[in-house]
Amino acid sequence: MKRKVAFISEHASPLALIGGVDSGGQNVYVSRLASKLVQYGYEVDIFTRWDNADTGQVILMEPGVRIVHIKAGPKVILPKENIFVYMDEFASGMIHFIDSNKINYELIHAHFWMSGYVASLIKNILSIPFVITFHALGRIRRLYQGKDDGFPDERFSIEEQVAKDADIIIAECPQDMEDLVIHYMADTDKVRIVPCGFDKAEFFPIDKYQSKLKLGFNPSEFLILQLGRLVKRKGIDNVVLGLKELLKLKDDPVRLVIVGGESDDPDPSKTPEISRLMDLARNENVLSNVFFTGRKKREVLKHYYNAADVFVTTPWYEPFGITPLESMACGTPVIGSNVGGIKYSVEHGETGFLVPPNDPELLGKRLYDLSSDKGLMKRFCFNSVKRVNTLFTWDRVGKMVSEIYEEILGAQFSRFGKIQNSISEFWGNIGKSKTLKEKKLNQI
Structure with a gap:
């Protein structure tokens, strides 16, 4: 029986075309990694923000991989800098999808800081462990972009908390690991370096x-x-x-x-x-x-x-x-x-x-x-x-990530069972968090 994993990639859907302002390496990473994990015995649901009203909620990308659209704000494309205010709605919608479909995800793999925020909330409610690949770090981005960085300052503290809450942090290169340790005080024992990859069937020499x-x-x-x-x-x-x-x-x-x-x-x-x-x-x-x-x-x-x-x-x-x-x-x-x-x-x-x-x-x-x-x-x-x-092949990356999953799952006990928290209880719990209070949930 295949093991179920939930990816969260709130702004970078595998369905998006590459080359746009908010479509790039993360879209490719999420798509290719999910495909490879199927070969290692996993079924992957990729949760992403519903930004097109004409698109169905669940789309089969390939056998073993589904795209699940979660309503979080209006069903239109928004700059990723403007969507954090909808992440509580995203978390609620994801909880509802899990509950109503009676799915037991053994692990969540979050991609980007906002997805990590959602994964951290869900871990607190449903006790599902999570892995985080940040893909980019707010403090490093701000260092280079200064006032052109459109993300809120609260990103920094949220990334720091997500790094603490995560069971494993995947750094994409040695510099990424160094930045996590120096700028976010990440626990080196929780950090694993796994690079990105390329698909040998997609890119190869031609005359x-x-x-x-x-x-x-x-x-x-x-x-x-x-x-x-x-x-x-x-x-x-x-x-x-x-x-x-x-x-x-x-x-x-x-x-x-x-x-x-x-x-x-x-x-x-x-x-x-x-x-x-x-x-x-x-x-x-x-x-x-x-x-x-x-x-x-x-x-x-x-x-x-x-x-x-x-x-x-x-x-x-x-x-x-x-x-x-x-x-x-x-x-x-x-x-x-x-x-x-x-x-x-x-x-x-x-x-x-x-x-x-x-x-x-x-x-x-x-x-x-x-x-x-x-x-x-x-x-x-x-x-x-x-x-x-x-x-740097996706085959190698998939194997490395699957080994990390097994490392986490082998260390976890008595985590699963029926979801006991209703959506109302979920909102009651996350409403207690200091971050969410500062965001004034009643205005979202």
């Missing part, structure tokens, strides 16, 4: 010449790829400026391809970051060398990775970053920021280069080094494929 032709690019161009969420902290302006530095050193044709956005076409009115980057490229006289594609479906991303000669990602900070793995899996080397998970996945001088997040001159030089040395390019390509297939 570069043919990939460029398929996408309509000139095979003779040196093609630089930037792919992912188009938000300021991703440092794409640094890539544009790095392109300018490269053009000072290189006479051959060069093109920077930027994939992502809020629409299938690169519409600046729908994706403000496209407008900002266009203005920058125009002011730096490199706009003719920059091509925006808009948002693309996952099944075509492998063609962009394979068409590229190099993938560049220079965010200010990055908790992990799945796109470098996908690029390396396609045999395309990565030049990335020497931060967070990127400095863990990219091996400097072997699979690519690590650079400071805001040094376009050095980035331009590294681009030139790679573009002018075929032997170096060949070595990076070979090493990239080898490294990710050894360390």
Whole structure:
């Protein structure tokens, strides 16, 4: 009999398209990990906020994995910075779903701090243990984004409490673990490092010449790829400026391809970051060398990775970053920021280069080094494929996470049985918490 696990991913649904402001690595992580856990004897329900009135509450994603939509605020897409006020409603709705369907989840795996908040409440009411993968930490985000960070200050104390309440904390890389210990006083005995992964059936080497032709690019161009969420902290302006530095050193044709956005076409009115980057490229006289594609479906991303000669990602900070793995899996080397998970996945001088997040001159030089040395390019390509297939497959990640689950479940006794707390009792209990009092539940 399969063991039942509840994922909570309040804003990042596996059904969302990748590349939008709030759609990125977490969506992929949740989807792929759930799929792999089925192979280890689990059934996974992924609880996410109901943001589309035309979508049913329960959707079968694949055998053994369901998406469960929970009403939390209006059934419309909202910026993730604005949805914490609905998390008590989310918790209540999740409790109601569990109760009415008589489901005994043995474990909850929360993704992101708001999901951790919900998991902590449910653990208090139903005694279900939980694992938390934060995916990003509020204090680190605030450190880099300052006033541009739209999350409430209470995020910090809630993350701290969630870290205490969790049975296990999954850090995605050594830097993530260090940040948890230093900034949140996390118990090192509860922290396990498990990286993100890539799907070998989804990303693999394809002939570069043919990939460029398929996408309509000139095979003779040196093609630089930037792919992912188009938000300021991703440092794409640094890539544009790095392109300018490269053009000072290189006479051959060069093109920077930027994939992502809020629409299938690169519409600046729908994706403000496209407008900002266009203005920058125009002011730096490199706009003719920059091509925006808009948002693309996952099944075509492998063609962009394979068409590229190099993938560049220079965010200010990055908790992990799945796109470098996908690029390396396609045999395309990565030049990335020497931060967070990127400095863990990219091996400097072997699979690519690590650079400071805001040094376009050095980035331009590294681009030139790679573009002018075929032997170096060949070595990076070979090493990239080898490294990710050894360390960063979803198969390996699924096995590591399943072992963590077994570690928790083996240590728990007498946790299950019928739900004895009604929804009204649930609200009575959470209404006692200091955090919820401060939020004035009667106004929600």
